[in-house]
Amino acid sequence: MKPIGSAAQWQADRLDVQAYLDRLGITGPLQPDAETLRRLHRAHALAIPFENLDILLGRGIDLDMDAMQSKLLRSSRGGYCYEHNMLFAVLLERLGYEVTRLYARPLLDAPKPLPRTHLVLSVAVGDETYLADVGFGDEGPLEPIPVSDGIVRDQGGWVYRLARVEGSDKEWVLSLKREDDWFPLYWYATEAHHHIDCVVANYFISTHSSSPFTGRVFLERIAEGWRLNLNHRKLTLTRADGTVEVRSVVDEEVAGLLAEQFGIELTPDEVKVVVAALPAPDPA
Numbered sequence: 001m002k003p004i005g006s007a008a009q010w011q012a013d014r015l016d017v018q019a020y021l022d023r024l025g026i027t028g029p030l031q032p033d034a035e036t037l038r039r040l041h042r043a044h045a046l047a048i049p050f051e052n053l054d055i056l057l058g059r060g061i062d063l064d065m066d067a068m069q070s071k072l073l074r075s076s077r078g079g080y081c082y083e084h085n086m087l088f089a090v091l092l093e094r095l096g097y098e099v100t101r102l103y104a105r106p107l108l109d110a111p112k113p114l115p116r117t118h119l120v121l122s123v124a125v126g127d128e129t130y131l132a133d134v135g136f137g138d139e140g141p142l143e144p145i146p147v148s149d150g151i152v153r154d155q156g157g158w159v160y161r162l163a164r165v166e167g168s169d170k171e172w173v174l175s176l177k178r179e180d181d182w183f184p185l186y187w188y189a190t191e192a193h194h195h196i197d198c199v200v201a202n203y204f205i206s207t208h209s210s211s212p213f214t215g216r217v218f219l220e221r222i223a224e225g226w227r228l229n230l231n232h233r234k235l236t237l238t239r240a241d242g243t244v245e246v247r248s249v250v251d252e253e254v255a256g257l258l259a260e261q262f263g264i265e266l267t268p269d270e271v272k273v274v275v276a277a278l279p280a281p282d283p284a
Contacts, residue, residue, distance in 0.1 A: 009195040011065035012090045016073065020091050023047060023073045032096035034125045040095075041132055041144045044088055049078035049262045050137040050220040052213040056277045057270055061206045063199060065090070076265040080213060082202045084135030085119045092132075098124040099132075103197065104188035107173070117201040120188055122147070131162060131174065137220035138227035138238070139176055139185060147172070156225065157240025179242075217277055221262050228261060232279050248282060251275045 007013060021027070024043035030036050054061055054071075061082065062068070068087055071077045078084075089099045104118040121132040123144065130144040142155040149164040161182055165171035170190045175182040205211045212218070219230040229236045230249065235257075237245040249257060255271045258264040266274065 007090075007093065010086070010090050010093075012093055014065040014069075015087070015090045015094060016069055017091065017094050019069065019073045020087070030095050032092075032125070034128065034130070036095070037092070037097065037123060037125060037130060037132070038143050040088075040091065041134060042142055044084070044134040045140070045142050045222050046224070048072055048084065048134075049264060050080060050084070050135070051078040051262070051264060052080055052216075052218045053077075053264070053266070053270075053274060054079075055206050055213055056217065057273055061202055063195075063202055076259075076263055078219070078262070078264060079135075080137075080205075081119045081133075081135030082198050082205075085121055085133065086198060088132065088134050089121050092121075092123060100124075100190075100192045101198070102188050102190060103193055103201070104174075104186040106186045107184035108186075109184065115201075115204065117205050118186055118188075119193075119198060119201075120186075122190065131172075133174075136185065138222055138229050140222070141174075142222060145174070157242075158227075215277075217274060219258070219262050219264070230257070230262070233281065249278075250281060251278070254278075 024040065024047050026040065026043055061080070063082055063086060068079065068083045072079050072083055072087060089101060092099050100122040102120050102122055103116050104120045105116040106114045106118055108114070119135065123130045123132045129147040131147055132144040133140050141160055142158065145151065145153050145160060145162050147162065150161065152159060152161045159177035161175045161177070163173055165173060165187070171187065173187050174185045176185055205213055207214065216232050217230060221228045226237060226239045233249045235247055235249050254275050255266070258266060
């Protein structure tokens with residue numbers, strides 16, 4: 001068996017690195033150091049939205065390298081965690097980083113355990129290790145976080161804490177500060193995974209009736225100073241100062257909202273499918 005991080009299983013040779021850097025607006029020399037990792041992570045998080053629309057459009061989510069980069073790098077589209085983090089991992093490896101794919105279990109104060117289906121990355125830079133995650137949507141980190149017990153990072157007003165699970169040297173929890181308390185985002189263990197693990201988890205998340213991404217419109221975008229979430233018709237704008245605006249979206253504004261606020265361009269027929277997937281509007 002080839003090493004778990006081997007380039008072949010991740011189709012690394014097929015990544016168009018220049019197209020990726022163009023999508024991110026990154027130029028200049030890229031040494032595989034902590035500063036470059038920060039620049040790339042931040043640029044990806046700001047440039048490429050989180051969205052599940054191909055599930056609603058009946059295409060499913062294809063984790064083939066050519067399909068992912070055609071969608072996220074060469075089109076005005078986004079994707080969800082597998083697409084984001086699988087592409088980002090290969091970009092980092094092509095630039096000289098050592099990357100390990102890990103699986104996380106979203107916590108989110110859920111009343112029962114959620115499936116362990118979120119893909120995150122462990123990136124080695126010299127003697128340090130970083131948690132990198134460009135695929136958790138509007139609550140995810142803007143920049144990588146050094147893996148150190150109890151470390152706290154303020155990222156433009158969003159404050160994260162990474163802490164070791166008590167009694168374990170291989171389990172970690174990432175939390176986001178909300179008011180005066182810590183909201184747990186996800187738990188992960190430092191167990192490397194294969195490409196086929198992503199394929200299996202992706203099948204569940206993109207097809208199962210209990211998945212949060214089937215049967216609803218769900219989009220998220222990170223920007224400087226604000227974050228935007230569309231869940232069915234509920235549009236939530238959260239600013240770095242903690243202020244929140246919530247409103248309901250009507251059918252006529254969907255196409256413009258997708259293009260102008262989320263950076264997602266669909267054909268008129270595709271927009272009709274997305275609108276049809278929305279629940280009936282609340283009565284006036």
